[in-house]
Amino acid sequence: MNETDFLEEYDPSVFQRPSVAVDLVLLGVRESRPAVLLVKRDQHPHAGRWSVPGGFVGIGESLDAAAVRVLRDKAGMAHSHLEQLYTFGAVDRDPRMRIVSVAYLALLTEQAFAAALSAMPALMPATIQVPWAGEAGGPVNVLSPENEVLALAFDHADILAMAMLRLRGKLDYSDVAFALLPELFTLRQLQDVHEAILGTALNKPAFRRRQLDKGWLAATGAYEAGAAFRPAELYRFQHSTAD
Amino acid sequence: MNETDFLEEYDPSVFQRPSVAVDLVLLGVRESRPAVLLVKRDQHPHAGRWSVPGGFVGIGESLDAAAVRVLRDKAGMAHSHLEQLYTFGAVDRDPRMRIVSVAYLALLTEQAFAAALSAMPALMPATIQVPWAGEAGGPVNVLSPENEVLALAFDHADILAMAMLRLRGKLDYSDVAFALLPELFTLRQLQDVHEAILGTALNKPAFRRRQLDKGWLAATGAYEAGAAFRPAELYRFQHSTAD
């Protein structure tokens, strides 16, 4: 915001302003691995590298509204869990001009991930390697469907690392995991999502106990179908009363 | 950041850009209560209300650098723990013009807090009431030294609430508490800081056990002086090897 002596110090017409953009990390879990939707840059700078979708913030548009707009226009998606991640503001992060970028994290179910892929041909799915080297802040590795390491544009490897760390931190005490799952899901699917984000195996009985004790899960009495073994019960996420 | 078709879509000279500012929450613990340094607005809008110090980001200045500059110019301080908090980007948050504000959290020891107060007469210390109503996102109450509720400018009550929640969330698993304490401190002082931020009393033996088990504390063999009772041992914070 602005200080007491705003008017004395600041004449809006005098000083150059940075451009403000939003960048969206479109994140899901596919085949028990964290996955992200990328677009290939075909222009300088960083032509040929991969980036997360983004767009500039309009002068009459809030940051959240810009994120929703980019989600719609670049991923063909009406809704999703969307939260602000971090703002990247190094001077030289884009060689053309000064851009301050507010990164957002969008969490997609596997269905939404697939729907975005087919609606927007420019998008490519990539896998985030978990765990990665230097998890205390280092950039992540991203693999193509053919398991080739992808070169990311700008500071987008840092943005993806930030997204993974944020997700991890919130996994236990918040309901973000349910944003990655369909309406109905089994406890095994829930555990798969947790394991994919954390990059570690979890103890099954302890996991079930903790999840059920939270009071966020409602058993439906229905069971999955089509498996060649004992079907698992389907659960639904419901906000707890004290939440 | 920017998308693949950056150049086609965007001509920097055509679109109006928001101003980008940084706002600093200067936070410390005084007399076992969370305290913040505020400045009184003497201009419209929100004249007479209190705000956290801030400033505009220069075109050739990173966000972090702008925060450091504001810390120096508005609080007279060379260093402190400084971390980005959240970016506030509602369209109407300032009635004069569009301003996107990146909030930073600066953690001050009680000494640094007092030094800033005497170096910068415009600053006033205020107490943050903990706990506050609607801790899941609601704005905080801020009290003057005379225990009067202060009216805050803009969305600064939300910024302060965000600062408290961030600090709370990091208190257990990170080393932020040590940024609020002097070089040498007693375990009781460390517990006081935790209790002030959390707004609850903690169990003494359990607290000592947990803190000592983390391996972040080095006993100095020295003891505090001047107390009319058994003096406590002084500890020093040291980064753990695996940190």
Place this chain on the structure above:
DNA sequence: TAAATAGTGTCTTTTAGACACTATCGC
């Protein structure tokens, strides 16, 4: 019945809370 996964019972280990107790200072 075999294979595979769902789901549970229970023992152990770890961690946190409660609470009383001892230790050490100034006066």
Place this chain on the structure above:
DNA sequence: GCGATAGTGTCTAAAAGACACTATTTA
């Protein structure tokens, strides 16, 4: 010795991990 706070020992309670066991499905 008294008052006050530092620091500890230990019991209990709660939570997490380990691991084997039962249950239920298709083939």
